[in-house]
Amino acid sequence: MGNICTKFGGLQIKSPIIVGSNSQTASVSKLVEFEKAGAGAVVLKSLFEESITREVAANDIDMHPEAYDYLAGYLGEKVLSDYLDLIKQAKAQCSIPVIASIACHTDGKWEEFATRIEEAGADALELNVMSLCTARNYTPGDFEKMHEDIVANVSSRIRIPVIVKIGSNLSNPVALCDRLYAKGAKAVVLFNRFYPTDIDVDKIAFTTGNPFTCAADLSLPLRWAGLVSSAVPAVDLAVSGGVDSWKGVVKSILSGASAVEVASPIIRGGASWISEANDGLEKWQQEKGYESVNDYKGKLNAAEPENADKLMRTQFLKYFSEVH
Numbered sequence: 001m002g003n004i005c006t007k008f009g010g011l012q013i014k015s016p017i018i019v020g021s022n023s024q025t026a027s028v029s030k031l032v033e034f035e036k037a038g039a040g041a042v043v044l045k046s047l048f049e050e051s052i053t054r055e056v057a058a059n060d061i062d063m064h065p066e067a068y069d070y071l072a073g074y075l076g077e078k079v080l081s082d083y084l085d086l087i088k089q090a091k092a093q094c095s096i097p098v099i100a101s102i103a104c105h106t107d108g109k110w111e112e113f114a115t116r117i118e119e120a121g122a123d124a125l126e127l128n129v130m131s132l133c134t135a136r137n138y139t140p141g142d143f144e145k146m147h148e149d150i151v152a153n154v155s156s157r158i159r160i161p162v163i164v165k166i167g168s169n170l171s172n173p174v175a176l177c178d179r180l181y182a183k184g185a186k187a188v189v190l191f192n193r194f195y196p197t198d199i200d201v202d203k204i205a206f207t208t209g210n211p212f213t214c215a216a217d218l219s220l221p222l223r224w225a226g227l228v229s230s231a232v233p234a235v236d237l238a239v240s241g242g243v244d245s246w247k248g249v250v251k252s253i254l255s256g257a258s259a260v261e262v263a264s265p266i267i268r269g270g271a272s273w274i275s276e277a278n279d280g281l282e283k284w285q286q287e288k289g290y291e292s293v294n295d296y297k298g299k300l301n302a303a304e305p306e307n308a309d310k311l312m313r314t315q316f317l318k319y320f321s322e323v324h
């Protein structure tokens with residue numbers, strides 16, 4: 001069989017398929033299944049900033065500010081210690097890298113959490129920084145600067161690789177990835193996914209949209225992987241969003257990603273999706289005469305002017321006259 005090992009954020013992984021953070025990666029028995037099916041690594045369900053604030057809010061009674069601080073600290077500690085247990089159990093049961101994840105949208109006290117996560121044995125820490133910036137008095141660039149500050153603060157405190165998962169609602173992911181790398185990020189995941197909202201027209205009310213992606217969603221991360229990998233080759237990339245078969249894995253690597261972080265098809269199809277995608281990838285590599293992932297990684301990224309033209313194209317212009 002071919003060699004599909006790769007390196008992502010300083011981690012040596014036996015397959016570019018990483019199970020992205022999702023509800024199933026909070027279960028150690030699922031993690032074991034994913035490893036058996038051939039996953040290169042797993043990202044644990046995120047520790048959410050909101051979980052901590054919600055715990056505090058749920059216990060909120062009219063109290064003295066110092067008592068409030070004490071309670072907030074206690075509840076934060078409870079949420080964190082449950083998460084540290086998950087890391088320890090995952091590390092005890094799995095031999096593939098276990099990546100912890102913090103989902104944050106403010107520059108909170110993540111340094112302390114990150115240190116504890118490192119001590120619990122996580123192989124890397126993924127910071128999922130995502131927020132909708134809607135304030136009218138917002139200064140463009142503030143949100144990007146917050147990413148940099150969080151990464152700088154966390155990476156100065158821990159030695160395990162720091163991976164940053166960014167949202168697609170950023171003006172220039174190339175510049176941001178460059179800065180995040182300068183602040184200590186070893187890898188960036190393109191992109192996180194917003195919780196989907198929808199509207200029920202019968203009830204005339206909001207409802208939850210489809211939580212899962214489809215193959216068409218791959219277009220956006222592919223474009224940015226192609227642009228970022230050529231401009232900032234030092235930072236490793238993972239594509240996340242719309243990788244629905246081995247072809248999506250190949251496309252991501254051709255665009256310059258080292259790995260993919262996959263959730264929807266694994267939640268829908270089970271761990272066997274991973275072994276099928278690994279098989280498809282190996283077969284394709286053999287047919288094309290490639291010996292390793294590095295042989296074709298970035299082959300279609302923006303380093304070639306011809307590819308850059310394709311990746312930079314934003315308007316449909318002649319689409320309808322060309323195709324129809």
Ligand SMILES: Cc1cc2nc3c(=O)[nH]c(=O)nc-3n(C[C@H](O)[C@H](O)[C@H](O)COP(=O)(O)O)c2cc1C
Pocket residue numbers: 020021022023045046101103128165191192193211212213214240241242243261262263264265267
């Ligand atoms: C049900 C569900 C739960 C998720 N939970 C998290 C999470 O806790 N943290 C996170 O960083 N991403 C989370 N994600 C996002 C996935 O890790 C992934 O980045 C995204 O779904 C795109 O990959 P996909 O196209 O394979 O679904 C979640 C996705 C789904 C569908």
